[in-house]
Amino acid sequence: MCGIVGLFAKSPDIEESLGTRLGAMLEQMNDRGPDSAGVAVYRDPAPSGSSKLTLFSADALQDWDALAAELGQAFGGSPAPEVRASHAVLVVEADAPEAEAWVRSVHPELRVMSAGRTIEIYKEVGLPAAFVRAFALGDFQGTHALGHTRMATESRVTTEGSHPFSTGHDLCLVHNGSLSNHNRLRENLRREGIEFQTENDTEVAAGYLAWRLREGASLEEALEGCLTDLDGFYTFLVGTEDGFAVLRDPIACKPAVLAETDDWVAMASEWRAIAQLPGAAEARSWEPVPGVVYAWERAKV
């Protein structure tokens, strides 16, 4: 069992209170996933020519200022780290692939949780309710956000094994379920050059999506590919720079509910998470049909 939540703002009020709303939803999913929790928040786009990294350090004494100075020397500018618990966000004057590659080679002890223009991923072991406080979710304003509470079945309870998983720049995945063909698929994807950091099944699904997108598939095509290439149970919620998408496997043992008002679109494992949102009682709500991709995107400006 795991819990999933997603919130897509359609009004300035929801954008301003995005973190508070998402935190309230996440706390409702506390008992579906008490092992660990995580969120992906889409906010504060990096300026043109720059990109945004979310980094995790297992070292409680990590000197983020020193790292920022190194990044400034390597790429110019003077990035200021925005530190939240074990994570820090840095805006780097380089594109995302270049900045990410630099961290991986120069600081292999750090984990790149996300890279892109707007995405920030935070995740940590422990109770979701504690996570909401430790990472001060209430601070966040943004356009949309995803969250996950984990009850581990497949692999170890670690920060790296928590969700969301990055599936590429400004892309991420959260998952409720379990995959049974992840070992074979991981080996196949490694041959395609996709890197993995854990033995986690969801990371393989994230790698699969990253590979399909790299090969030119649209997000919808990549998700539809899951229906034939992934064996197992899943409700997926995928975050993109412009919105999010939902897919359930055709057997659909894992729950999902969607709801929409003039102010927001929300997805959750259970209604009690969505019930936290303003106007929920009057929202249009429905259960996503198994095997069908549902997607919301904001209009590109």
Next chain:
Amino acid sequence: MEAAEATAVEVVDLAETPLRELNQRLHDLAGDAGGPRHWRVLNPNGAHAVACGLDAEIEVEIDGHVGYYCAGMNKLATVRVHGNASTGLAENMMSGTVVIEGNASQSAGATGHGGLLVVHGDAAARCGISMKGIDIVVRGSVGHLSGFMAQTGRLVVCGDAGEALGDSIYEARVYVRGSVAGLGADCVEKEMRDEHRTELAELLARAGIDDADPGEFRRYGSARQLYTFKVDNASAY
């Protein structure tokens, strides 16, 4: 019973009252115990197991959406939800009536032994899975694997049915007005005789559905080929 007690409505707001307290008060009415007969529950907000395990001739109205296992194991009581219900609605119901004005999620009426479950919206996958005597009337459509291993009772679907309807069905009777995406193993269409139209009309009337003509439904049931394992049928499992 005092006249005032028979007509008064006991209101419980779950935004203020713990769910366990509500359910305990409802359980305390079991048997011949006195107490309020009409209840109204406010702000369920998707809570699990609301009005679960009732065993008294009472009426419970719930204003809003409920979570898992609402009205599970119901006996005698009438539970009406003004909203949607999540997984396992009226699971293992024994008797009484459960009515959902919105949609029900998967496994509605699972393993139910008796009583009537009415869903005015759609029911999702596995509606009536392993039903054992319950009657289920769905005004909308049902998802895949509905009536899976259904043993006895009647499942009425006024809309469409998803894939693998009635897979491995025993002696339950299934009526569908709309299209069926596919029949499960050992489920076949059967002749609709007068006795079936009569029982269907009675079920629709009990469910308060007066705009569905029994003549528009088709009947499905067991081909009785998978009751006992025969090696010739191995590929059908």
